[in-house]
Amino acid sequence: MKVLELKDVHKIYDKTEVEVHAVNGVSIDFIEGEFAAIVGPSGSGKTTLLNMIGGLDKPSTGVIFVDGKNLTKFKSSEIIDFRMRNIGFVFQSYNLIPVLTAKENVEFIMNLQKWPKKDRDRRTMELLEAVGLGDRGNSRPAQLSGGQQQRVAVARALATKPKFILADEPTANLDSASTYNLLDIMEKLNKEENITFIFSTHDARVVKKARRVITLEDGKVVSDITH
Template sequence: MKTVIDAHNIKKIYNPETVPVVAVNNVHLHLERGEFTALVGPSGSGKTTLLNLIGGLDKPDNGSVIINGVDITRLSANKLIDFRLHNIGFVFQSFNLIPVLSARENVELIMQLQHVKKAEINVRVTSLFRQIGLEDKMDVRPAQLSGGQQQRIAVARALASRPQFILADEPTANLDTKSADNLLDIMAKLNKEENMTFIFSTHDQRVIERARRVVTLVDGQIHTDSSPVSVHADYPVTA
């Protein structure tokens, strides 16, 4: 299996000079291609911080994050943005589609940033919308879509750049049960059929149940790293 993420001994302290808060403490995390991993833990356990560090949005105070052989902690801010564009897909809790663009334009945007040719953009967009089951909503603006539909468009946007993996920060938190299940079905299908690597931070039991690997964080440290069933028994996850 190909290693996609190798986070080694990473540490993040907020307010080091005033009231230090250790958000992530000496975490080692190794992810292979095709993993479907959930990061769980109570609020303030460091899930989002760990995702931000892995996603290159934040820099650790100690340790290294190696993605596809590149230590992203050593990249300059501009190179890091470029790295994220080509290697990491993001799905956010509150969808974050650009309201003035249609669903298609939201997905196209990321490819335009990558300078993908127009003809290829069209092919990929059509394929992505087919995969998320929203071919008939391509020219609709986000405000005219349900929350679930918007999150599916966000997944398509994350996939559009052909990333190494997708980081999803509580992707089902704002969705009803049906929409959440639908979204998870799509993600699971993409994981199974295209071997796409997914890492979620979540409180949602449905996500945890469908994850093939569950990493539990407590006080910034990995508490358990195992299957959902054992995690569920070992550590009660609540919203």
């Protein structure tokens, strides 16, 4: 089932002296439960594409359909609500809230969605166990390693059972062991919860694990291979 559809999407940054065509006519679809990697060199438009899929940025032209709804027509308040309910983000530099514990970080969005405490606690423990941090719920981000912080970020992204997880260079700051560990966890959750994972990366280890690899160059899709 097609859950995400991009049609001739362009993104042009024209605020600087030189106009930058970051995404140049991308048309791709994603089906439910995909584990896909968008790869390409720096400046190829990976992050911009991911931001547009996540509603953080608007395409200059073209349309993005999510579950048949045109994301580009959403008002800004609708987009925020859409993100909260449908998308989980994993960032390169983890971006956890430093003053909250791992548990509080994971349950943050559930709180925003006003989940009952009982359900919140159950889901938080379930996710922390799933990412192998069941015993570190009360630790603050500063007390965790980079790999552990990124696992908390994945747990946070999955908390409200979103349709997609958009992960922007999730392994860029991790060592090999942490990278493989994180990828295994994400793959397992992808299969168990049937959540669509889309990575932007230039990490060969991620590419190797992905079941679909979309290559971007100068903002254009140059290859789209499903394994």
